[in-house]
Amino acid sequence: MPDTSVHQDTERCVRAVQAKDARFDGWFFTAVTSTRIYCRPSCPARPPKVENMRFYPSAAAAQQAGFRACKRCRPDASPGSPRWNERADLVARAMRLIADGVVDREGVPGLARRLGYSVRQIERQLLAELGAGPLAIARAQRAQTARLLIETSALPFGEVAFAAGFSSIRTFNDTVREVFALTPTDLRTRSSSGAKGTAGLLTLRLPFRAPLTPDNLFGHLAATAVPGVEEWRDGAYRRTLRLPHGHGIASLKPMPDHVQCVLSLTDLRDLAIAISRCRWLLDLDADPVAVDELLSRDEVLAPLVAKAPGRRVPRTVDPAEFAVRAVLGQQVSTAAARTHAARLVTAHGDPVDDPHGGLTHLFPSVAALREIDPESLAMPRSRRATLRALIDALAEGEVDLDPGADWSIARARLSALPGFGPWTVESIAMRSLGDPDAFIPGDLGVKVAAAELGLPSSPAALTARAAEWRPWRAYAVQYLWATQDHAINHLPED
Structure with missing residues (x-):
């Protein structure tokens, strides 16, 4: 498994380059002093002489040192380093x-x-x-x-x-x-693609590290989709995006060696951010080899990993939106949670035009949600109070779920809110914060899967048993969920 200082291990880097090992793409970049270009480790070109290789931890560092991007392997478009998803440091x-x-x-x-x-x-x-x-x-x-x-x-x-x-x-x-x-x-x-495609749409390829099993990833997003905000259409997951300079619509379709991404943006300044959020949503910068290698050491999980390696953790494009939806989903079915969210969207979401599909709204902003009369919400009084407390905390900055959030502080502040138990906090940690070690042993699906596999089913005992799955317990949850015949585990039929 690569680590954060892999570029300093010259021998390992040389071996990766000579083997054209795509697992290391994004972990380090190879600069060639004789040509003044830099490449990803898997570049199909003939490997340079060892004495001409220099290794950098980022494309920016290679560029700053005066090297140009390879025209063949396009190192600037390689998967991002998984270290930014795995770590919570500065x-x-x-x-x-x-x-x-x-x-x-x-x-x-x-x-x-x-x-x-x-x-x-x-x-x-x-x-x-x-x-x-x-x-x-x-x-x-x-x-x-x-x-x-x-x-x-x-x-x-x-x-x-x-x-x-x-x-x-x-x-x-x-x-x-x-x-x-x-x-x-x-x-x-x-460029072979040039200006091809539908007017007003940008079609991109989102790379990832193989393997990738799309079933639970896209299945989960489609099964929990909020009408008007999300949909499954023509083999693709589509959703609206709230972006800094306007709104957008993303269409994401799994392909054998990439995810096809079609974007419609009201302001092109949001392109890089939209791509980043789509990659985050689909966990495309994960290191599945490292995850599966560790989980496979467990004799119970090993067959599940071997059957469908490369499961990802479905996340969110809007951390606050998912937190609200997590509260709406407390102690109710997936269908009921979607119904509650759809009512909020219809009443308080910003309308959008979608000429290529059936999307109608952005999910309501925190500011819009704060204007809602809690008494108008068709849910138990205790849950209305929980939702109100979350929205106020998000609006006042007491709870930060943004990409730069400190995971431990976010957990502590969520836990202090009324009605926030371990399931809600860890669900938000998994999907909004992207903590790869988030764990929800009290989840019904996890408990059922654990019992069927002969694992402890009580939260405390399962947490103790799952210590050996760290730091990838969020991925272990995906493998446990996948044992059940539920819509979240299957690509939907069009």
Whole structure:
């Protein structure tokens, strides 16, 4: 299993490059001193001489050292490093916020404010681990966004530059030439996709580390879909997105070696953020080999992993939305939870136009939910009080579930709210915060699966038994759920 300092292990990196091992894509980048290009470990080109290899922990660090992105393996488009999903320390939280566009919107001071550290502390830690500061990392992300727009749309380059977050056409041109060793015109000419596709839609390929079993991932999202906000149509999961500069609609379809992503955005400046949130939703930056290797050491889980390796944890594109839905789903069926959420959406969600499907609304914002009269909600009084407490805590910033949130603090503050027990807190930790070790031993499906497999079924005993599954207990939950014949475990039929 790769670790956070894998780029410093020269022997291991050389072996990965010589074997073209795709498992290491995103963990480190190989720069070649003789050609001045950098590649992903799985680059199909002939491996360079060992003495010409240099290894970097990030694309931004390789670019900052003067290397250009390989035109063949496109290292800038490799799966993201799983370390930002697995960890909850300062660097990981910073990287999740940068991916969500915070530096582009609020600058490095805004990033520091959100994390509660000084700008100097943030820069020092990112440089120490990634070889590049927050501005360089954000610049690398802008370059990738520009490339996507150049290759998948017919937009004039001035609009591409603006949408990708560049301050001027000159900076855009200089960055593209520096990073890709091609002009924007050359990139568009070389692209096989060019301006193909439906007007107003951007069609992208989202890479992932194999293996990936899509059944529970897309099945869960489709089975719990809130009418108007989400739907399954033509083999794809579709949903509306609330984004910083407007709204969007994403269509995500599992393919053998990638996820097809079709985006409709009201403001193209939200492209990078929309992609980042879709990847987060589908857990595409996970390291399934590492997860499955550990879980397979358990003789009970081993057959489940062997049968369908690469299960992912379905997450959310909006942490606050999922938290609200978790409360709505307390002690009721999946169908009842969808009904409660659909009523909220119809009454308080922002309407959207979807010419390509049946989506009608954005899920209500926290501000809109705060205006609701609790007495108007068709649910028990105690649950209305729980929902009210959550919405107030989110609105006042007492509970932070955003990408840069501290997982332990979020858990503690959720637990302090009335009506929040372990199931609700851990469900939010799993889906909103993305903690790979979140565990819900009191969940009915988990308890039934545990009993059928001969595992302890009481929460305390199962938690003790599951200690050997750490830090991947959220993935163990997916394998346990998959033993049941439930709609969440199957791709729906169109």
